[in-house]
Amino acid sequence: MKKMNERMTASGLLFRGFVVLLGTILSGAAKAGGPAVSALNGKASVQGGVFDGYSAGIADVSVTIPLGRSFGAQADFASGLVHDRSLVGVAGQGFWRDPDRGLLGIFSSHLERVAPEQNTMIHANRIGGEAEYYRGQFTASLAAGGQSGQVKKGAFAAVTIAWYPNGNLRLRIGADIHPGPSHVVLGFENQLGAGTLSALSVFADVGISDGNGQEAGQKNGYAYTGLRYYFGPAQKSLIQRHREDDPPAFAQSGGGSGGAASGQTFNNFSSRPAPAAVSGAASPSPGPCSMIMSGRGSSTGC
DSSP states (O other): OHHHHHHHHHHHHHHHHHHHHHHHHHTTGGGOOSOSSSSSEEEEEEEEEEETTEEEEEEEEEEEEEETTTEEEEEEEEEEEETTEEEEEEEEEEEEEETTTEEEEEEEEEEEEEETTTTEEEEEEEEEEEEEEEETTEEEEEEEEEEEESSOOEEEEEEEEEEEEETTEEEEEEEEEOSSOOEEEEEEEEEOOSGGGTTEEEEEEEEEEOOTTOOTTOOOEEEEEEEEEEESSSSOOHHHIIIIIOOOOSSOOOOSSOOTTTTHHHHHSOOOOOOOOOTTSOOOOOOGGGTOOOOOOOOOOO
């Protein structure tokens, strides 16, 4: 009950923060600056690491297109392995953005993974809204919505504060709050910005679990690192790419342009083992949460 009250309080604070962020951005909408998307662009990433104590590797691609001057759309695709089982994800989003002020959008994602215990495909769906506020070297990001499928159904929310000490380095701290295990998230991305590799970056993220719903001996949390390459307008700083080109991805797990929901693919499915049978008792049927699951996307939890 205490943890439930804490989560309700946290969700309420995030909702109020979302309203404040929305009002701040909309108050300046009439003074919109440059285009929402500077030109057709994309990115491709590869990353590897550990999730819930198991090895994982993901590759993902995003494509972003301008829709007039003030709007844009993005499609995300991800595929990889977690605990030697396949994982795939797709997502789409539409958004309004003023690159001098912020972003408002909606998104939807669908993820599937082969559960190691039953060797069957399971899935998770999400739909929600996103917002970003730009202030000098800082970006505040918020994503919230609902999740369904073979996961604990309910609301999720994620918040990130990112700092760019220089144009090509992004440091972030955030929190992903979900019906299952939630995480404190730390990450960075550094664009090399040199010669032919000017559009290549290296990134890493760590998710520290709060242990909610964790079974004895179970490991929750993740850590991964990878490389990302940006396609499109050349010779841009990392902060320009994040504010003028592609928004965060919801079908991928990389820290990348990373927004409030980064880390989604790794965290949406949990690799926790099925409960061991007790002698003399009926073996419980492994429900979805014994095999399931947090990009500017993001963790469904169990």
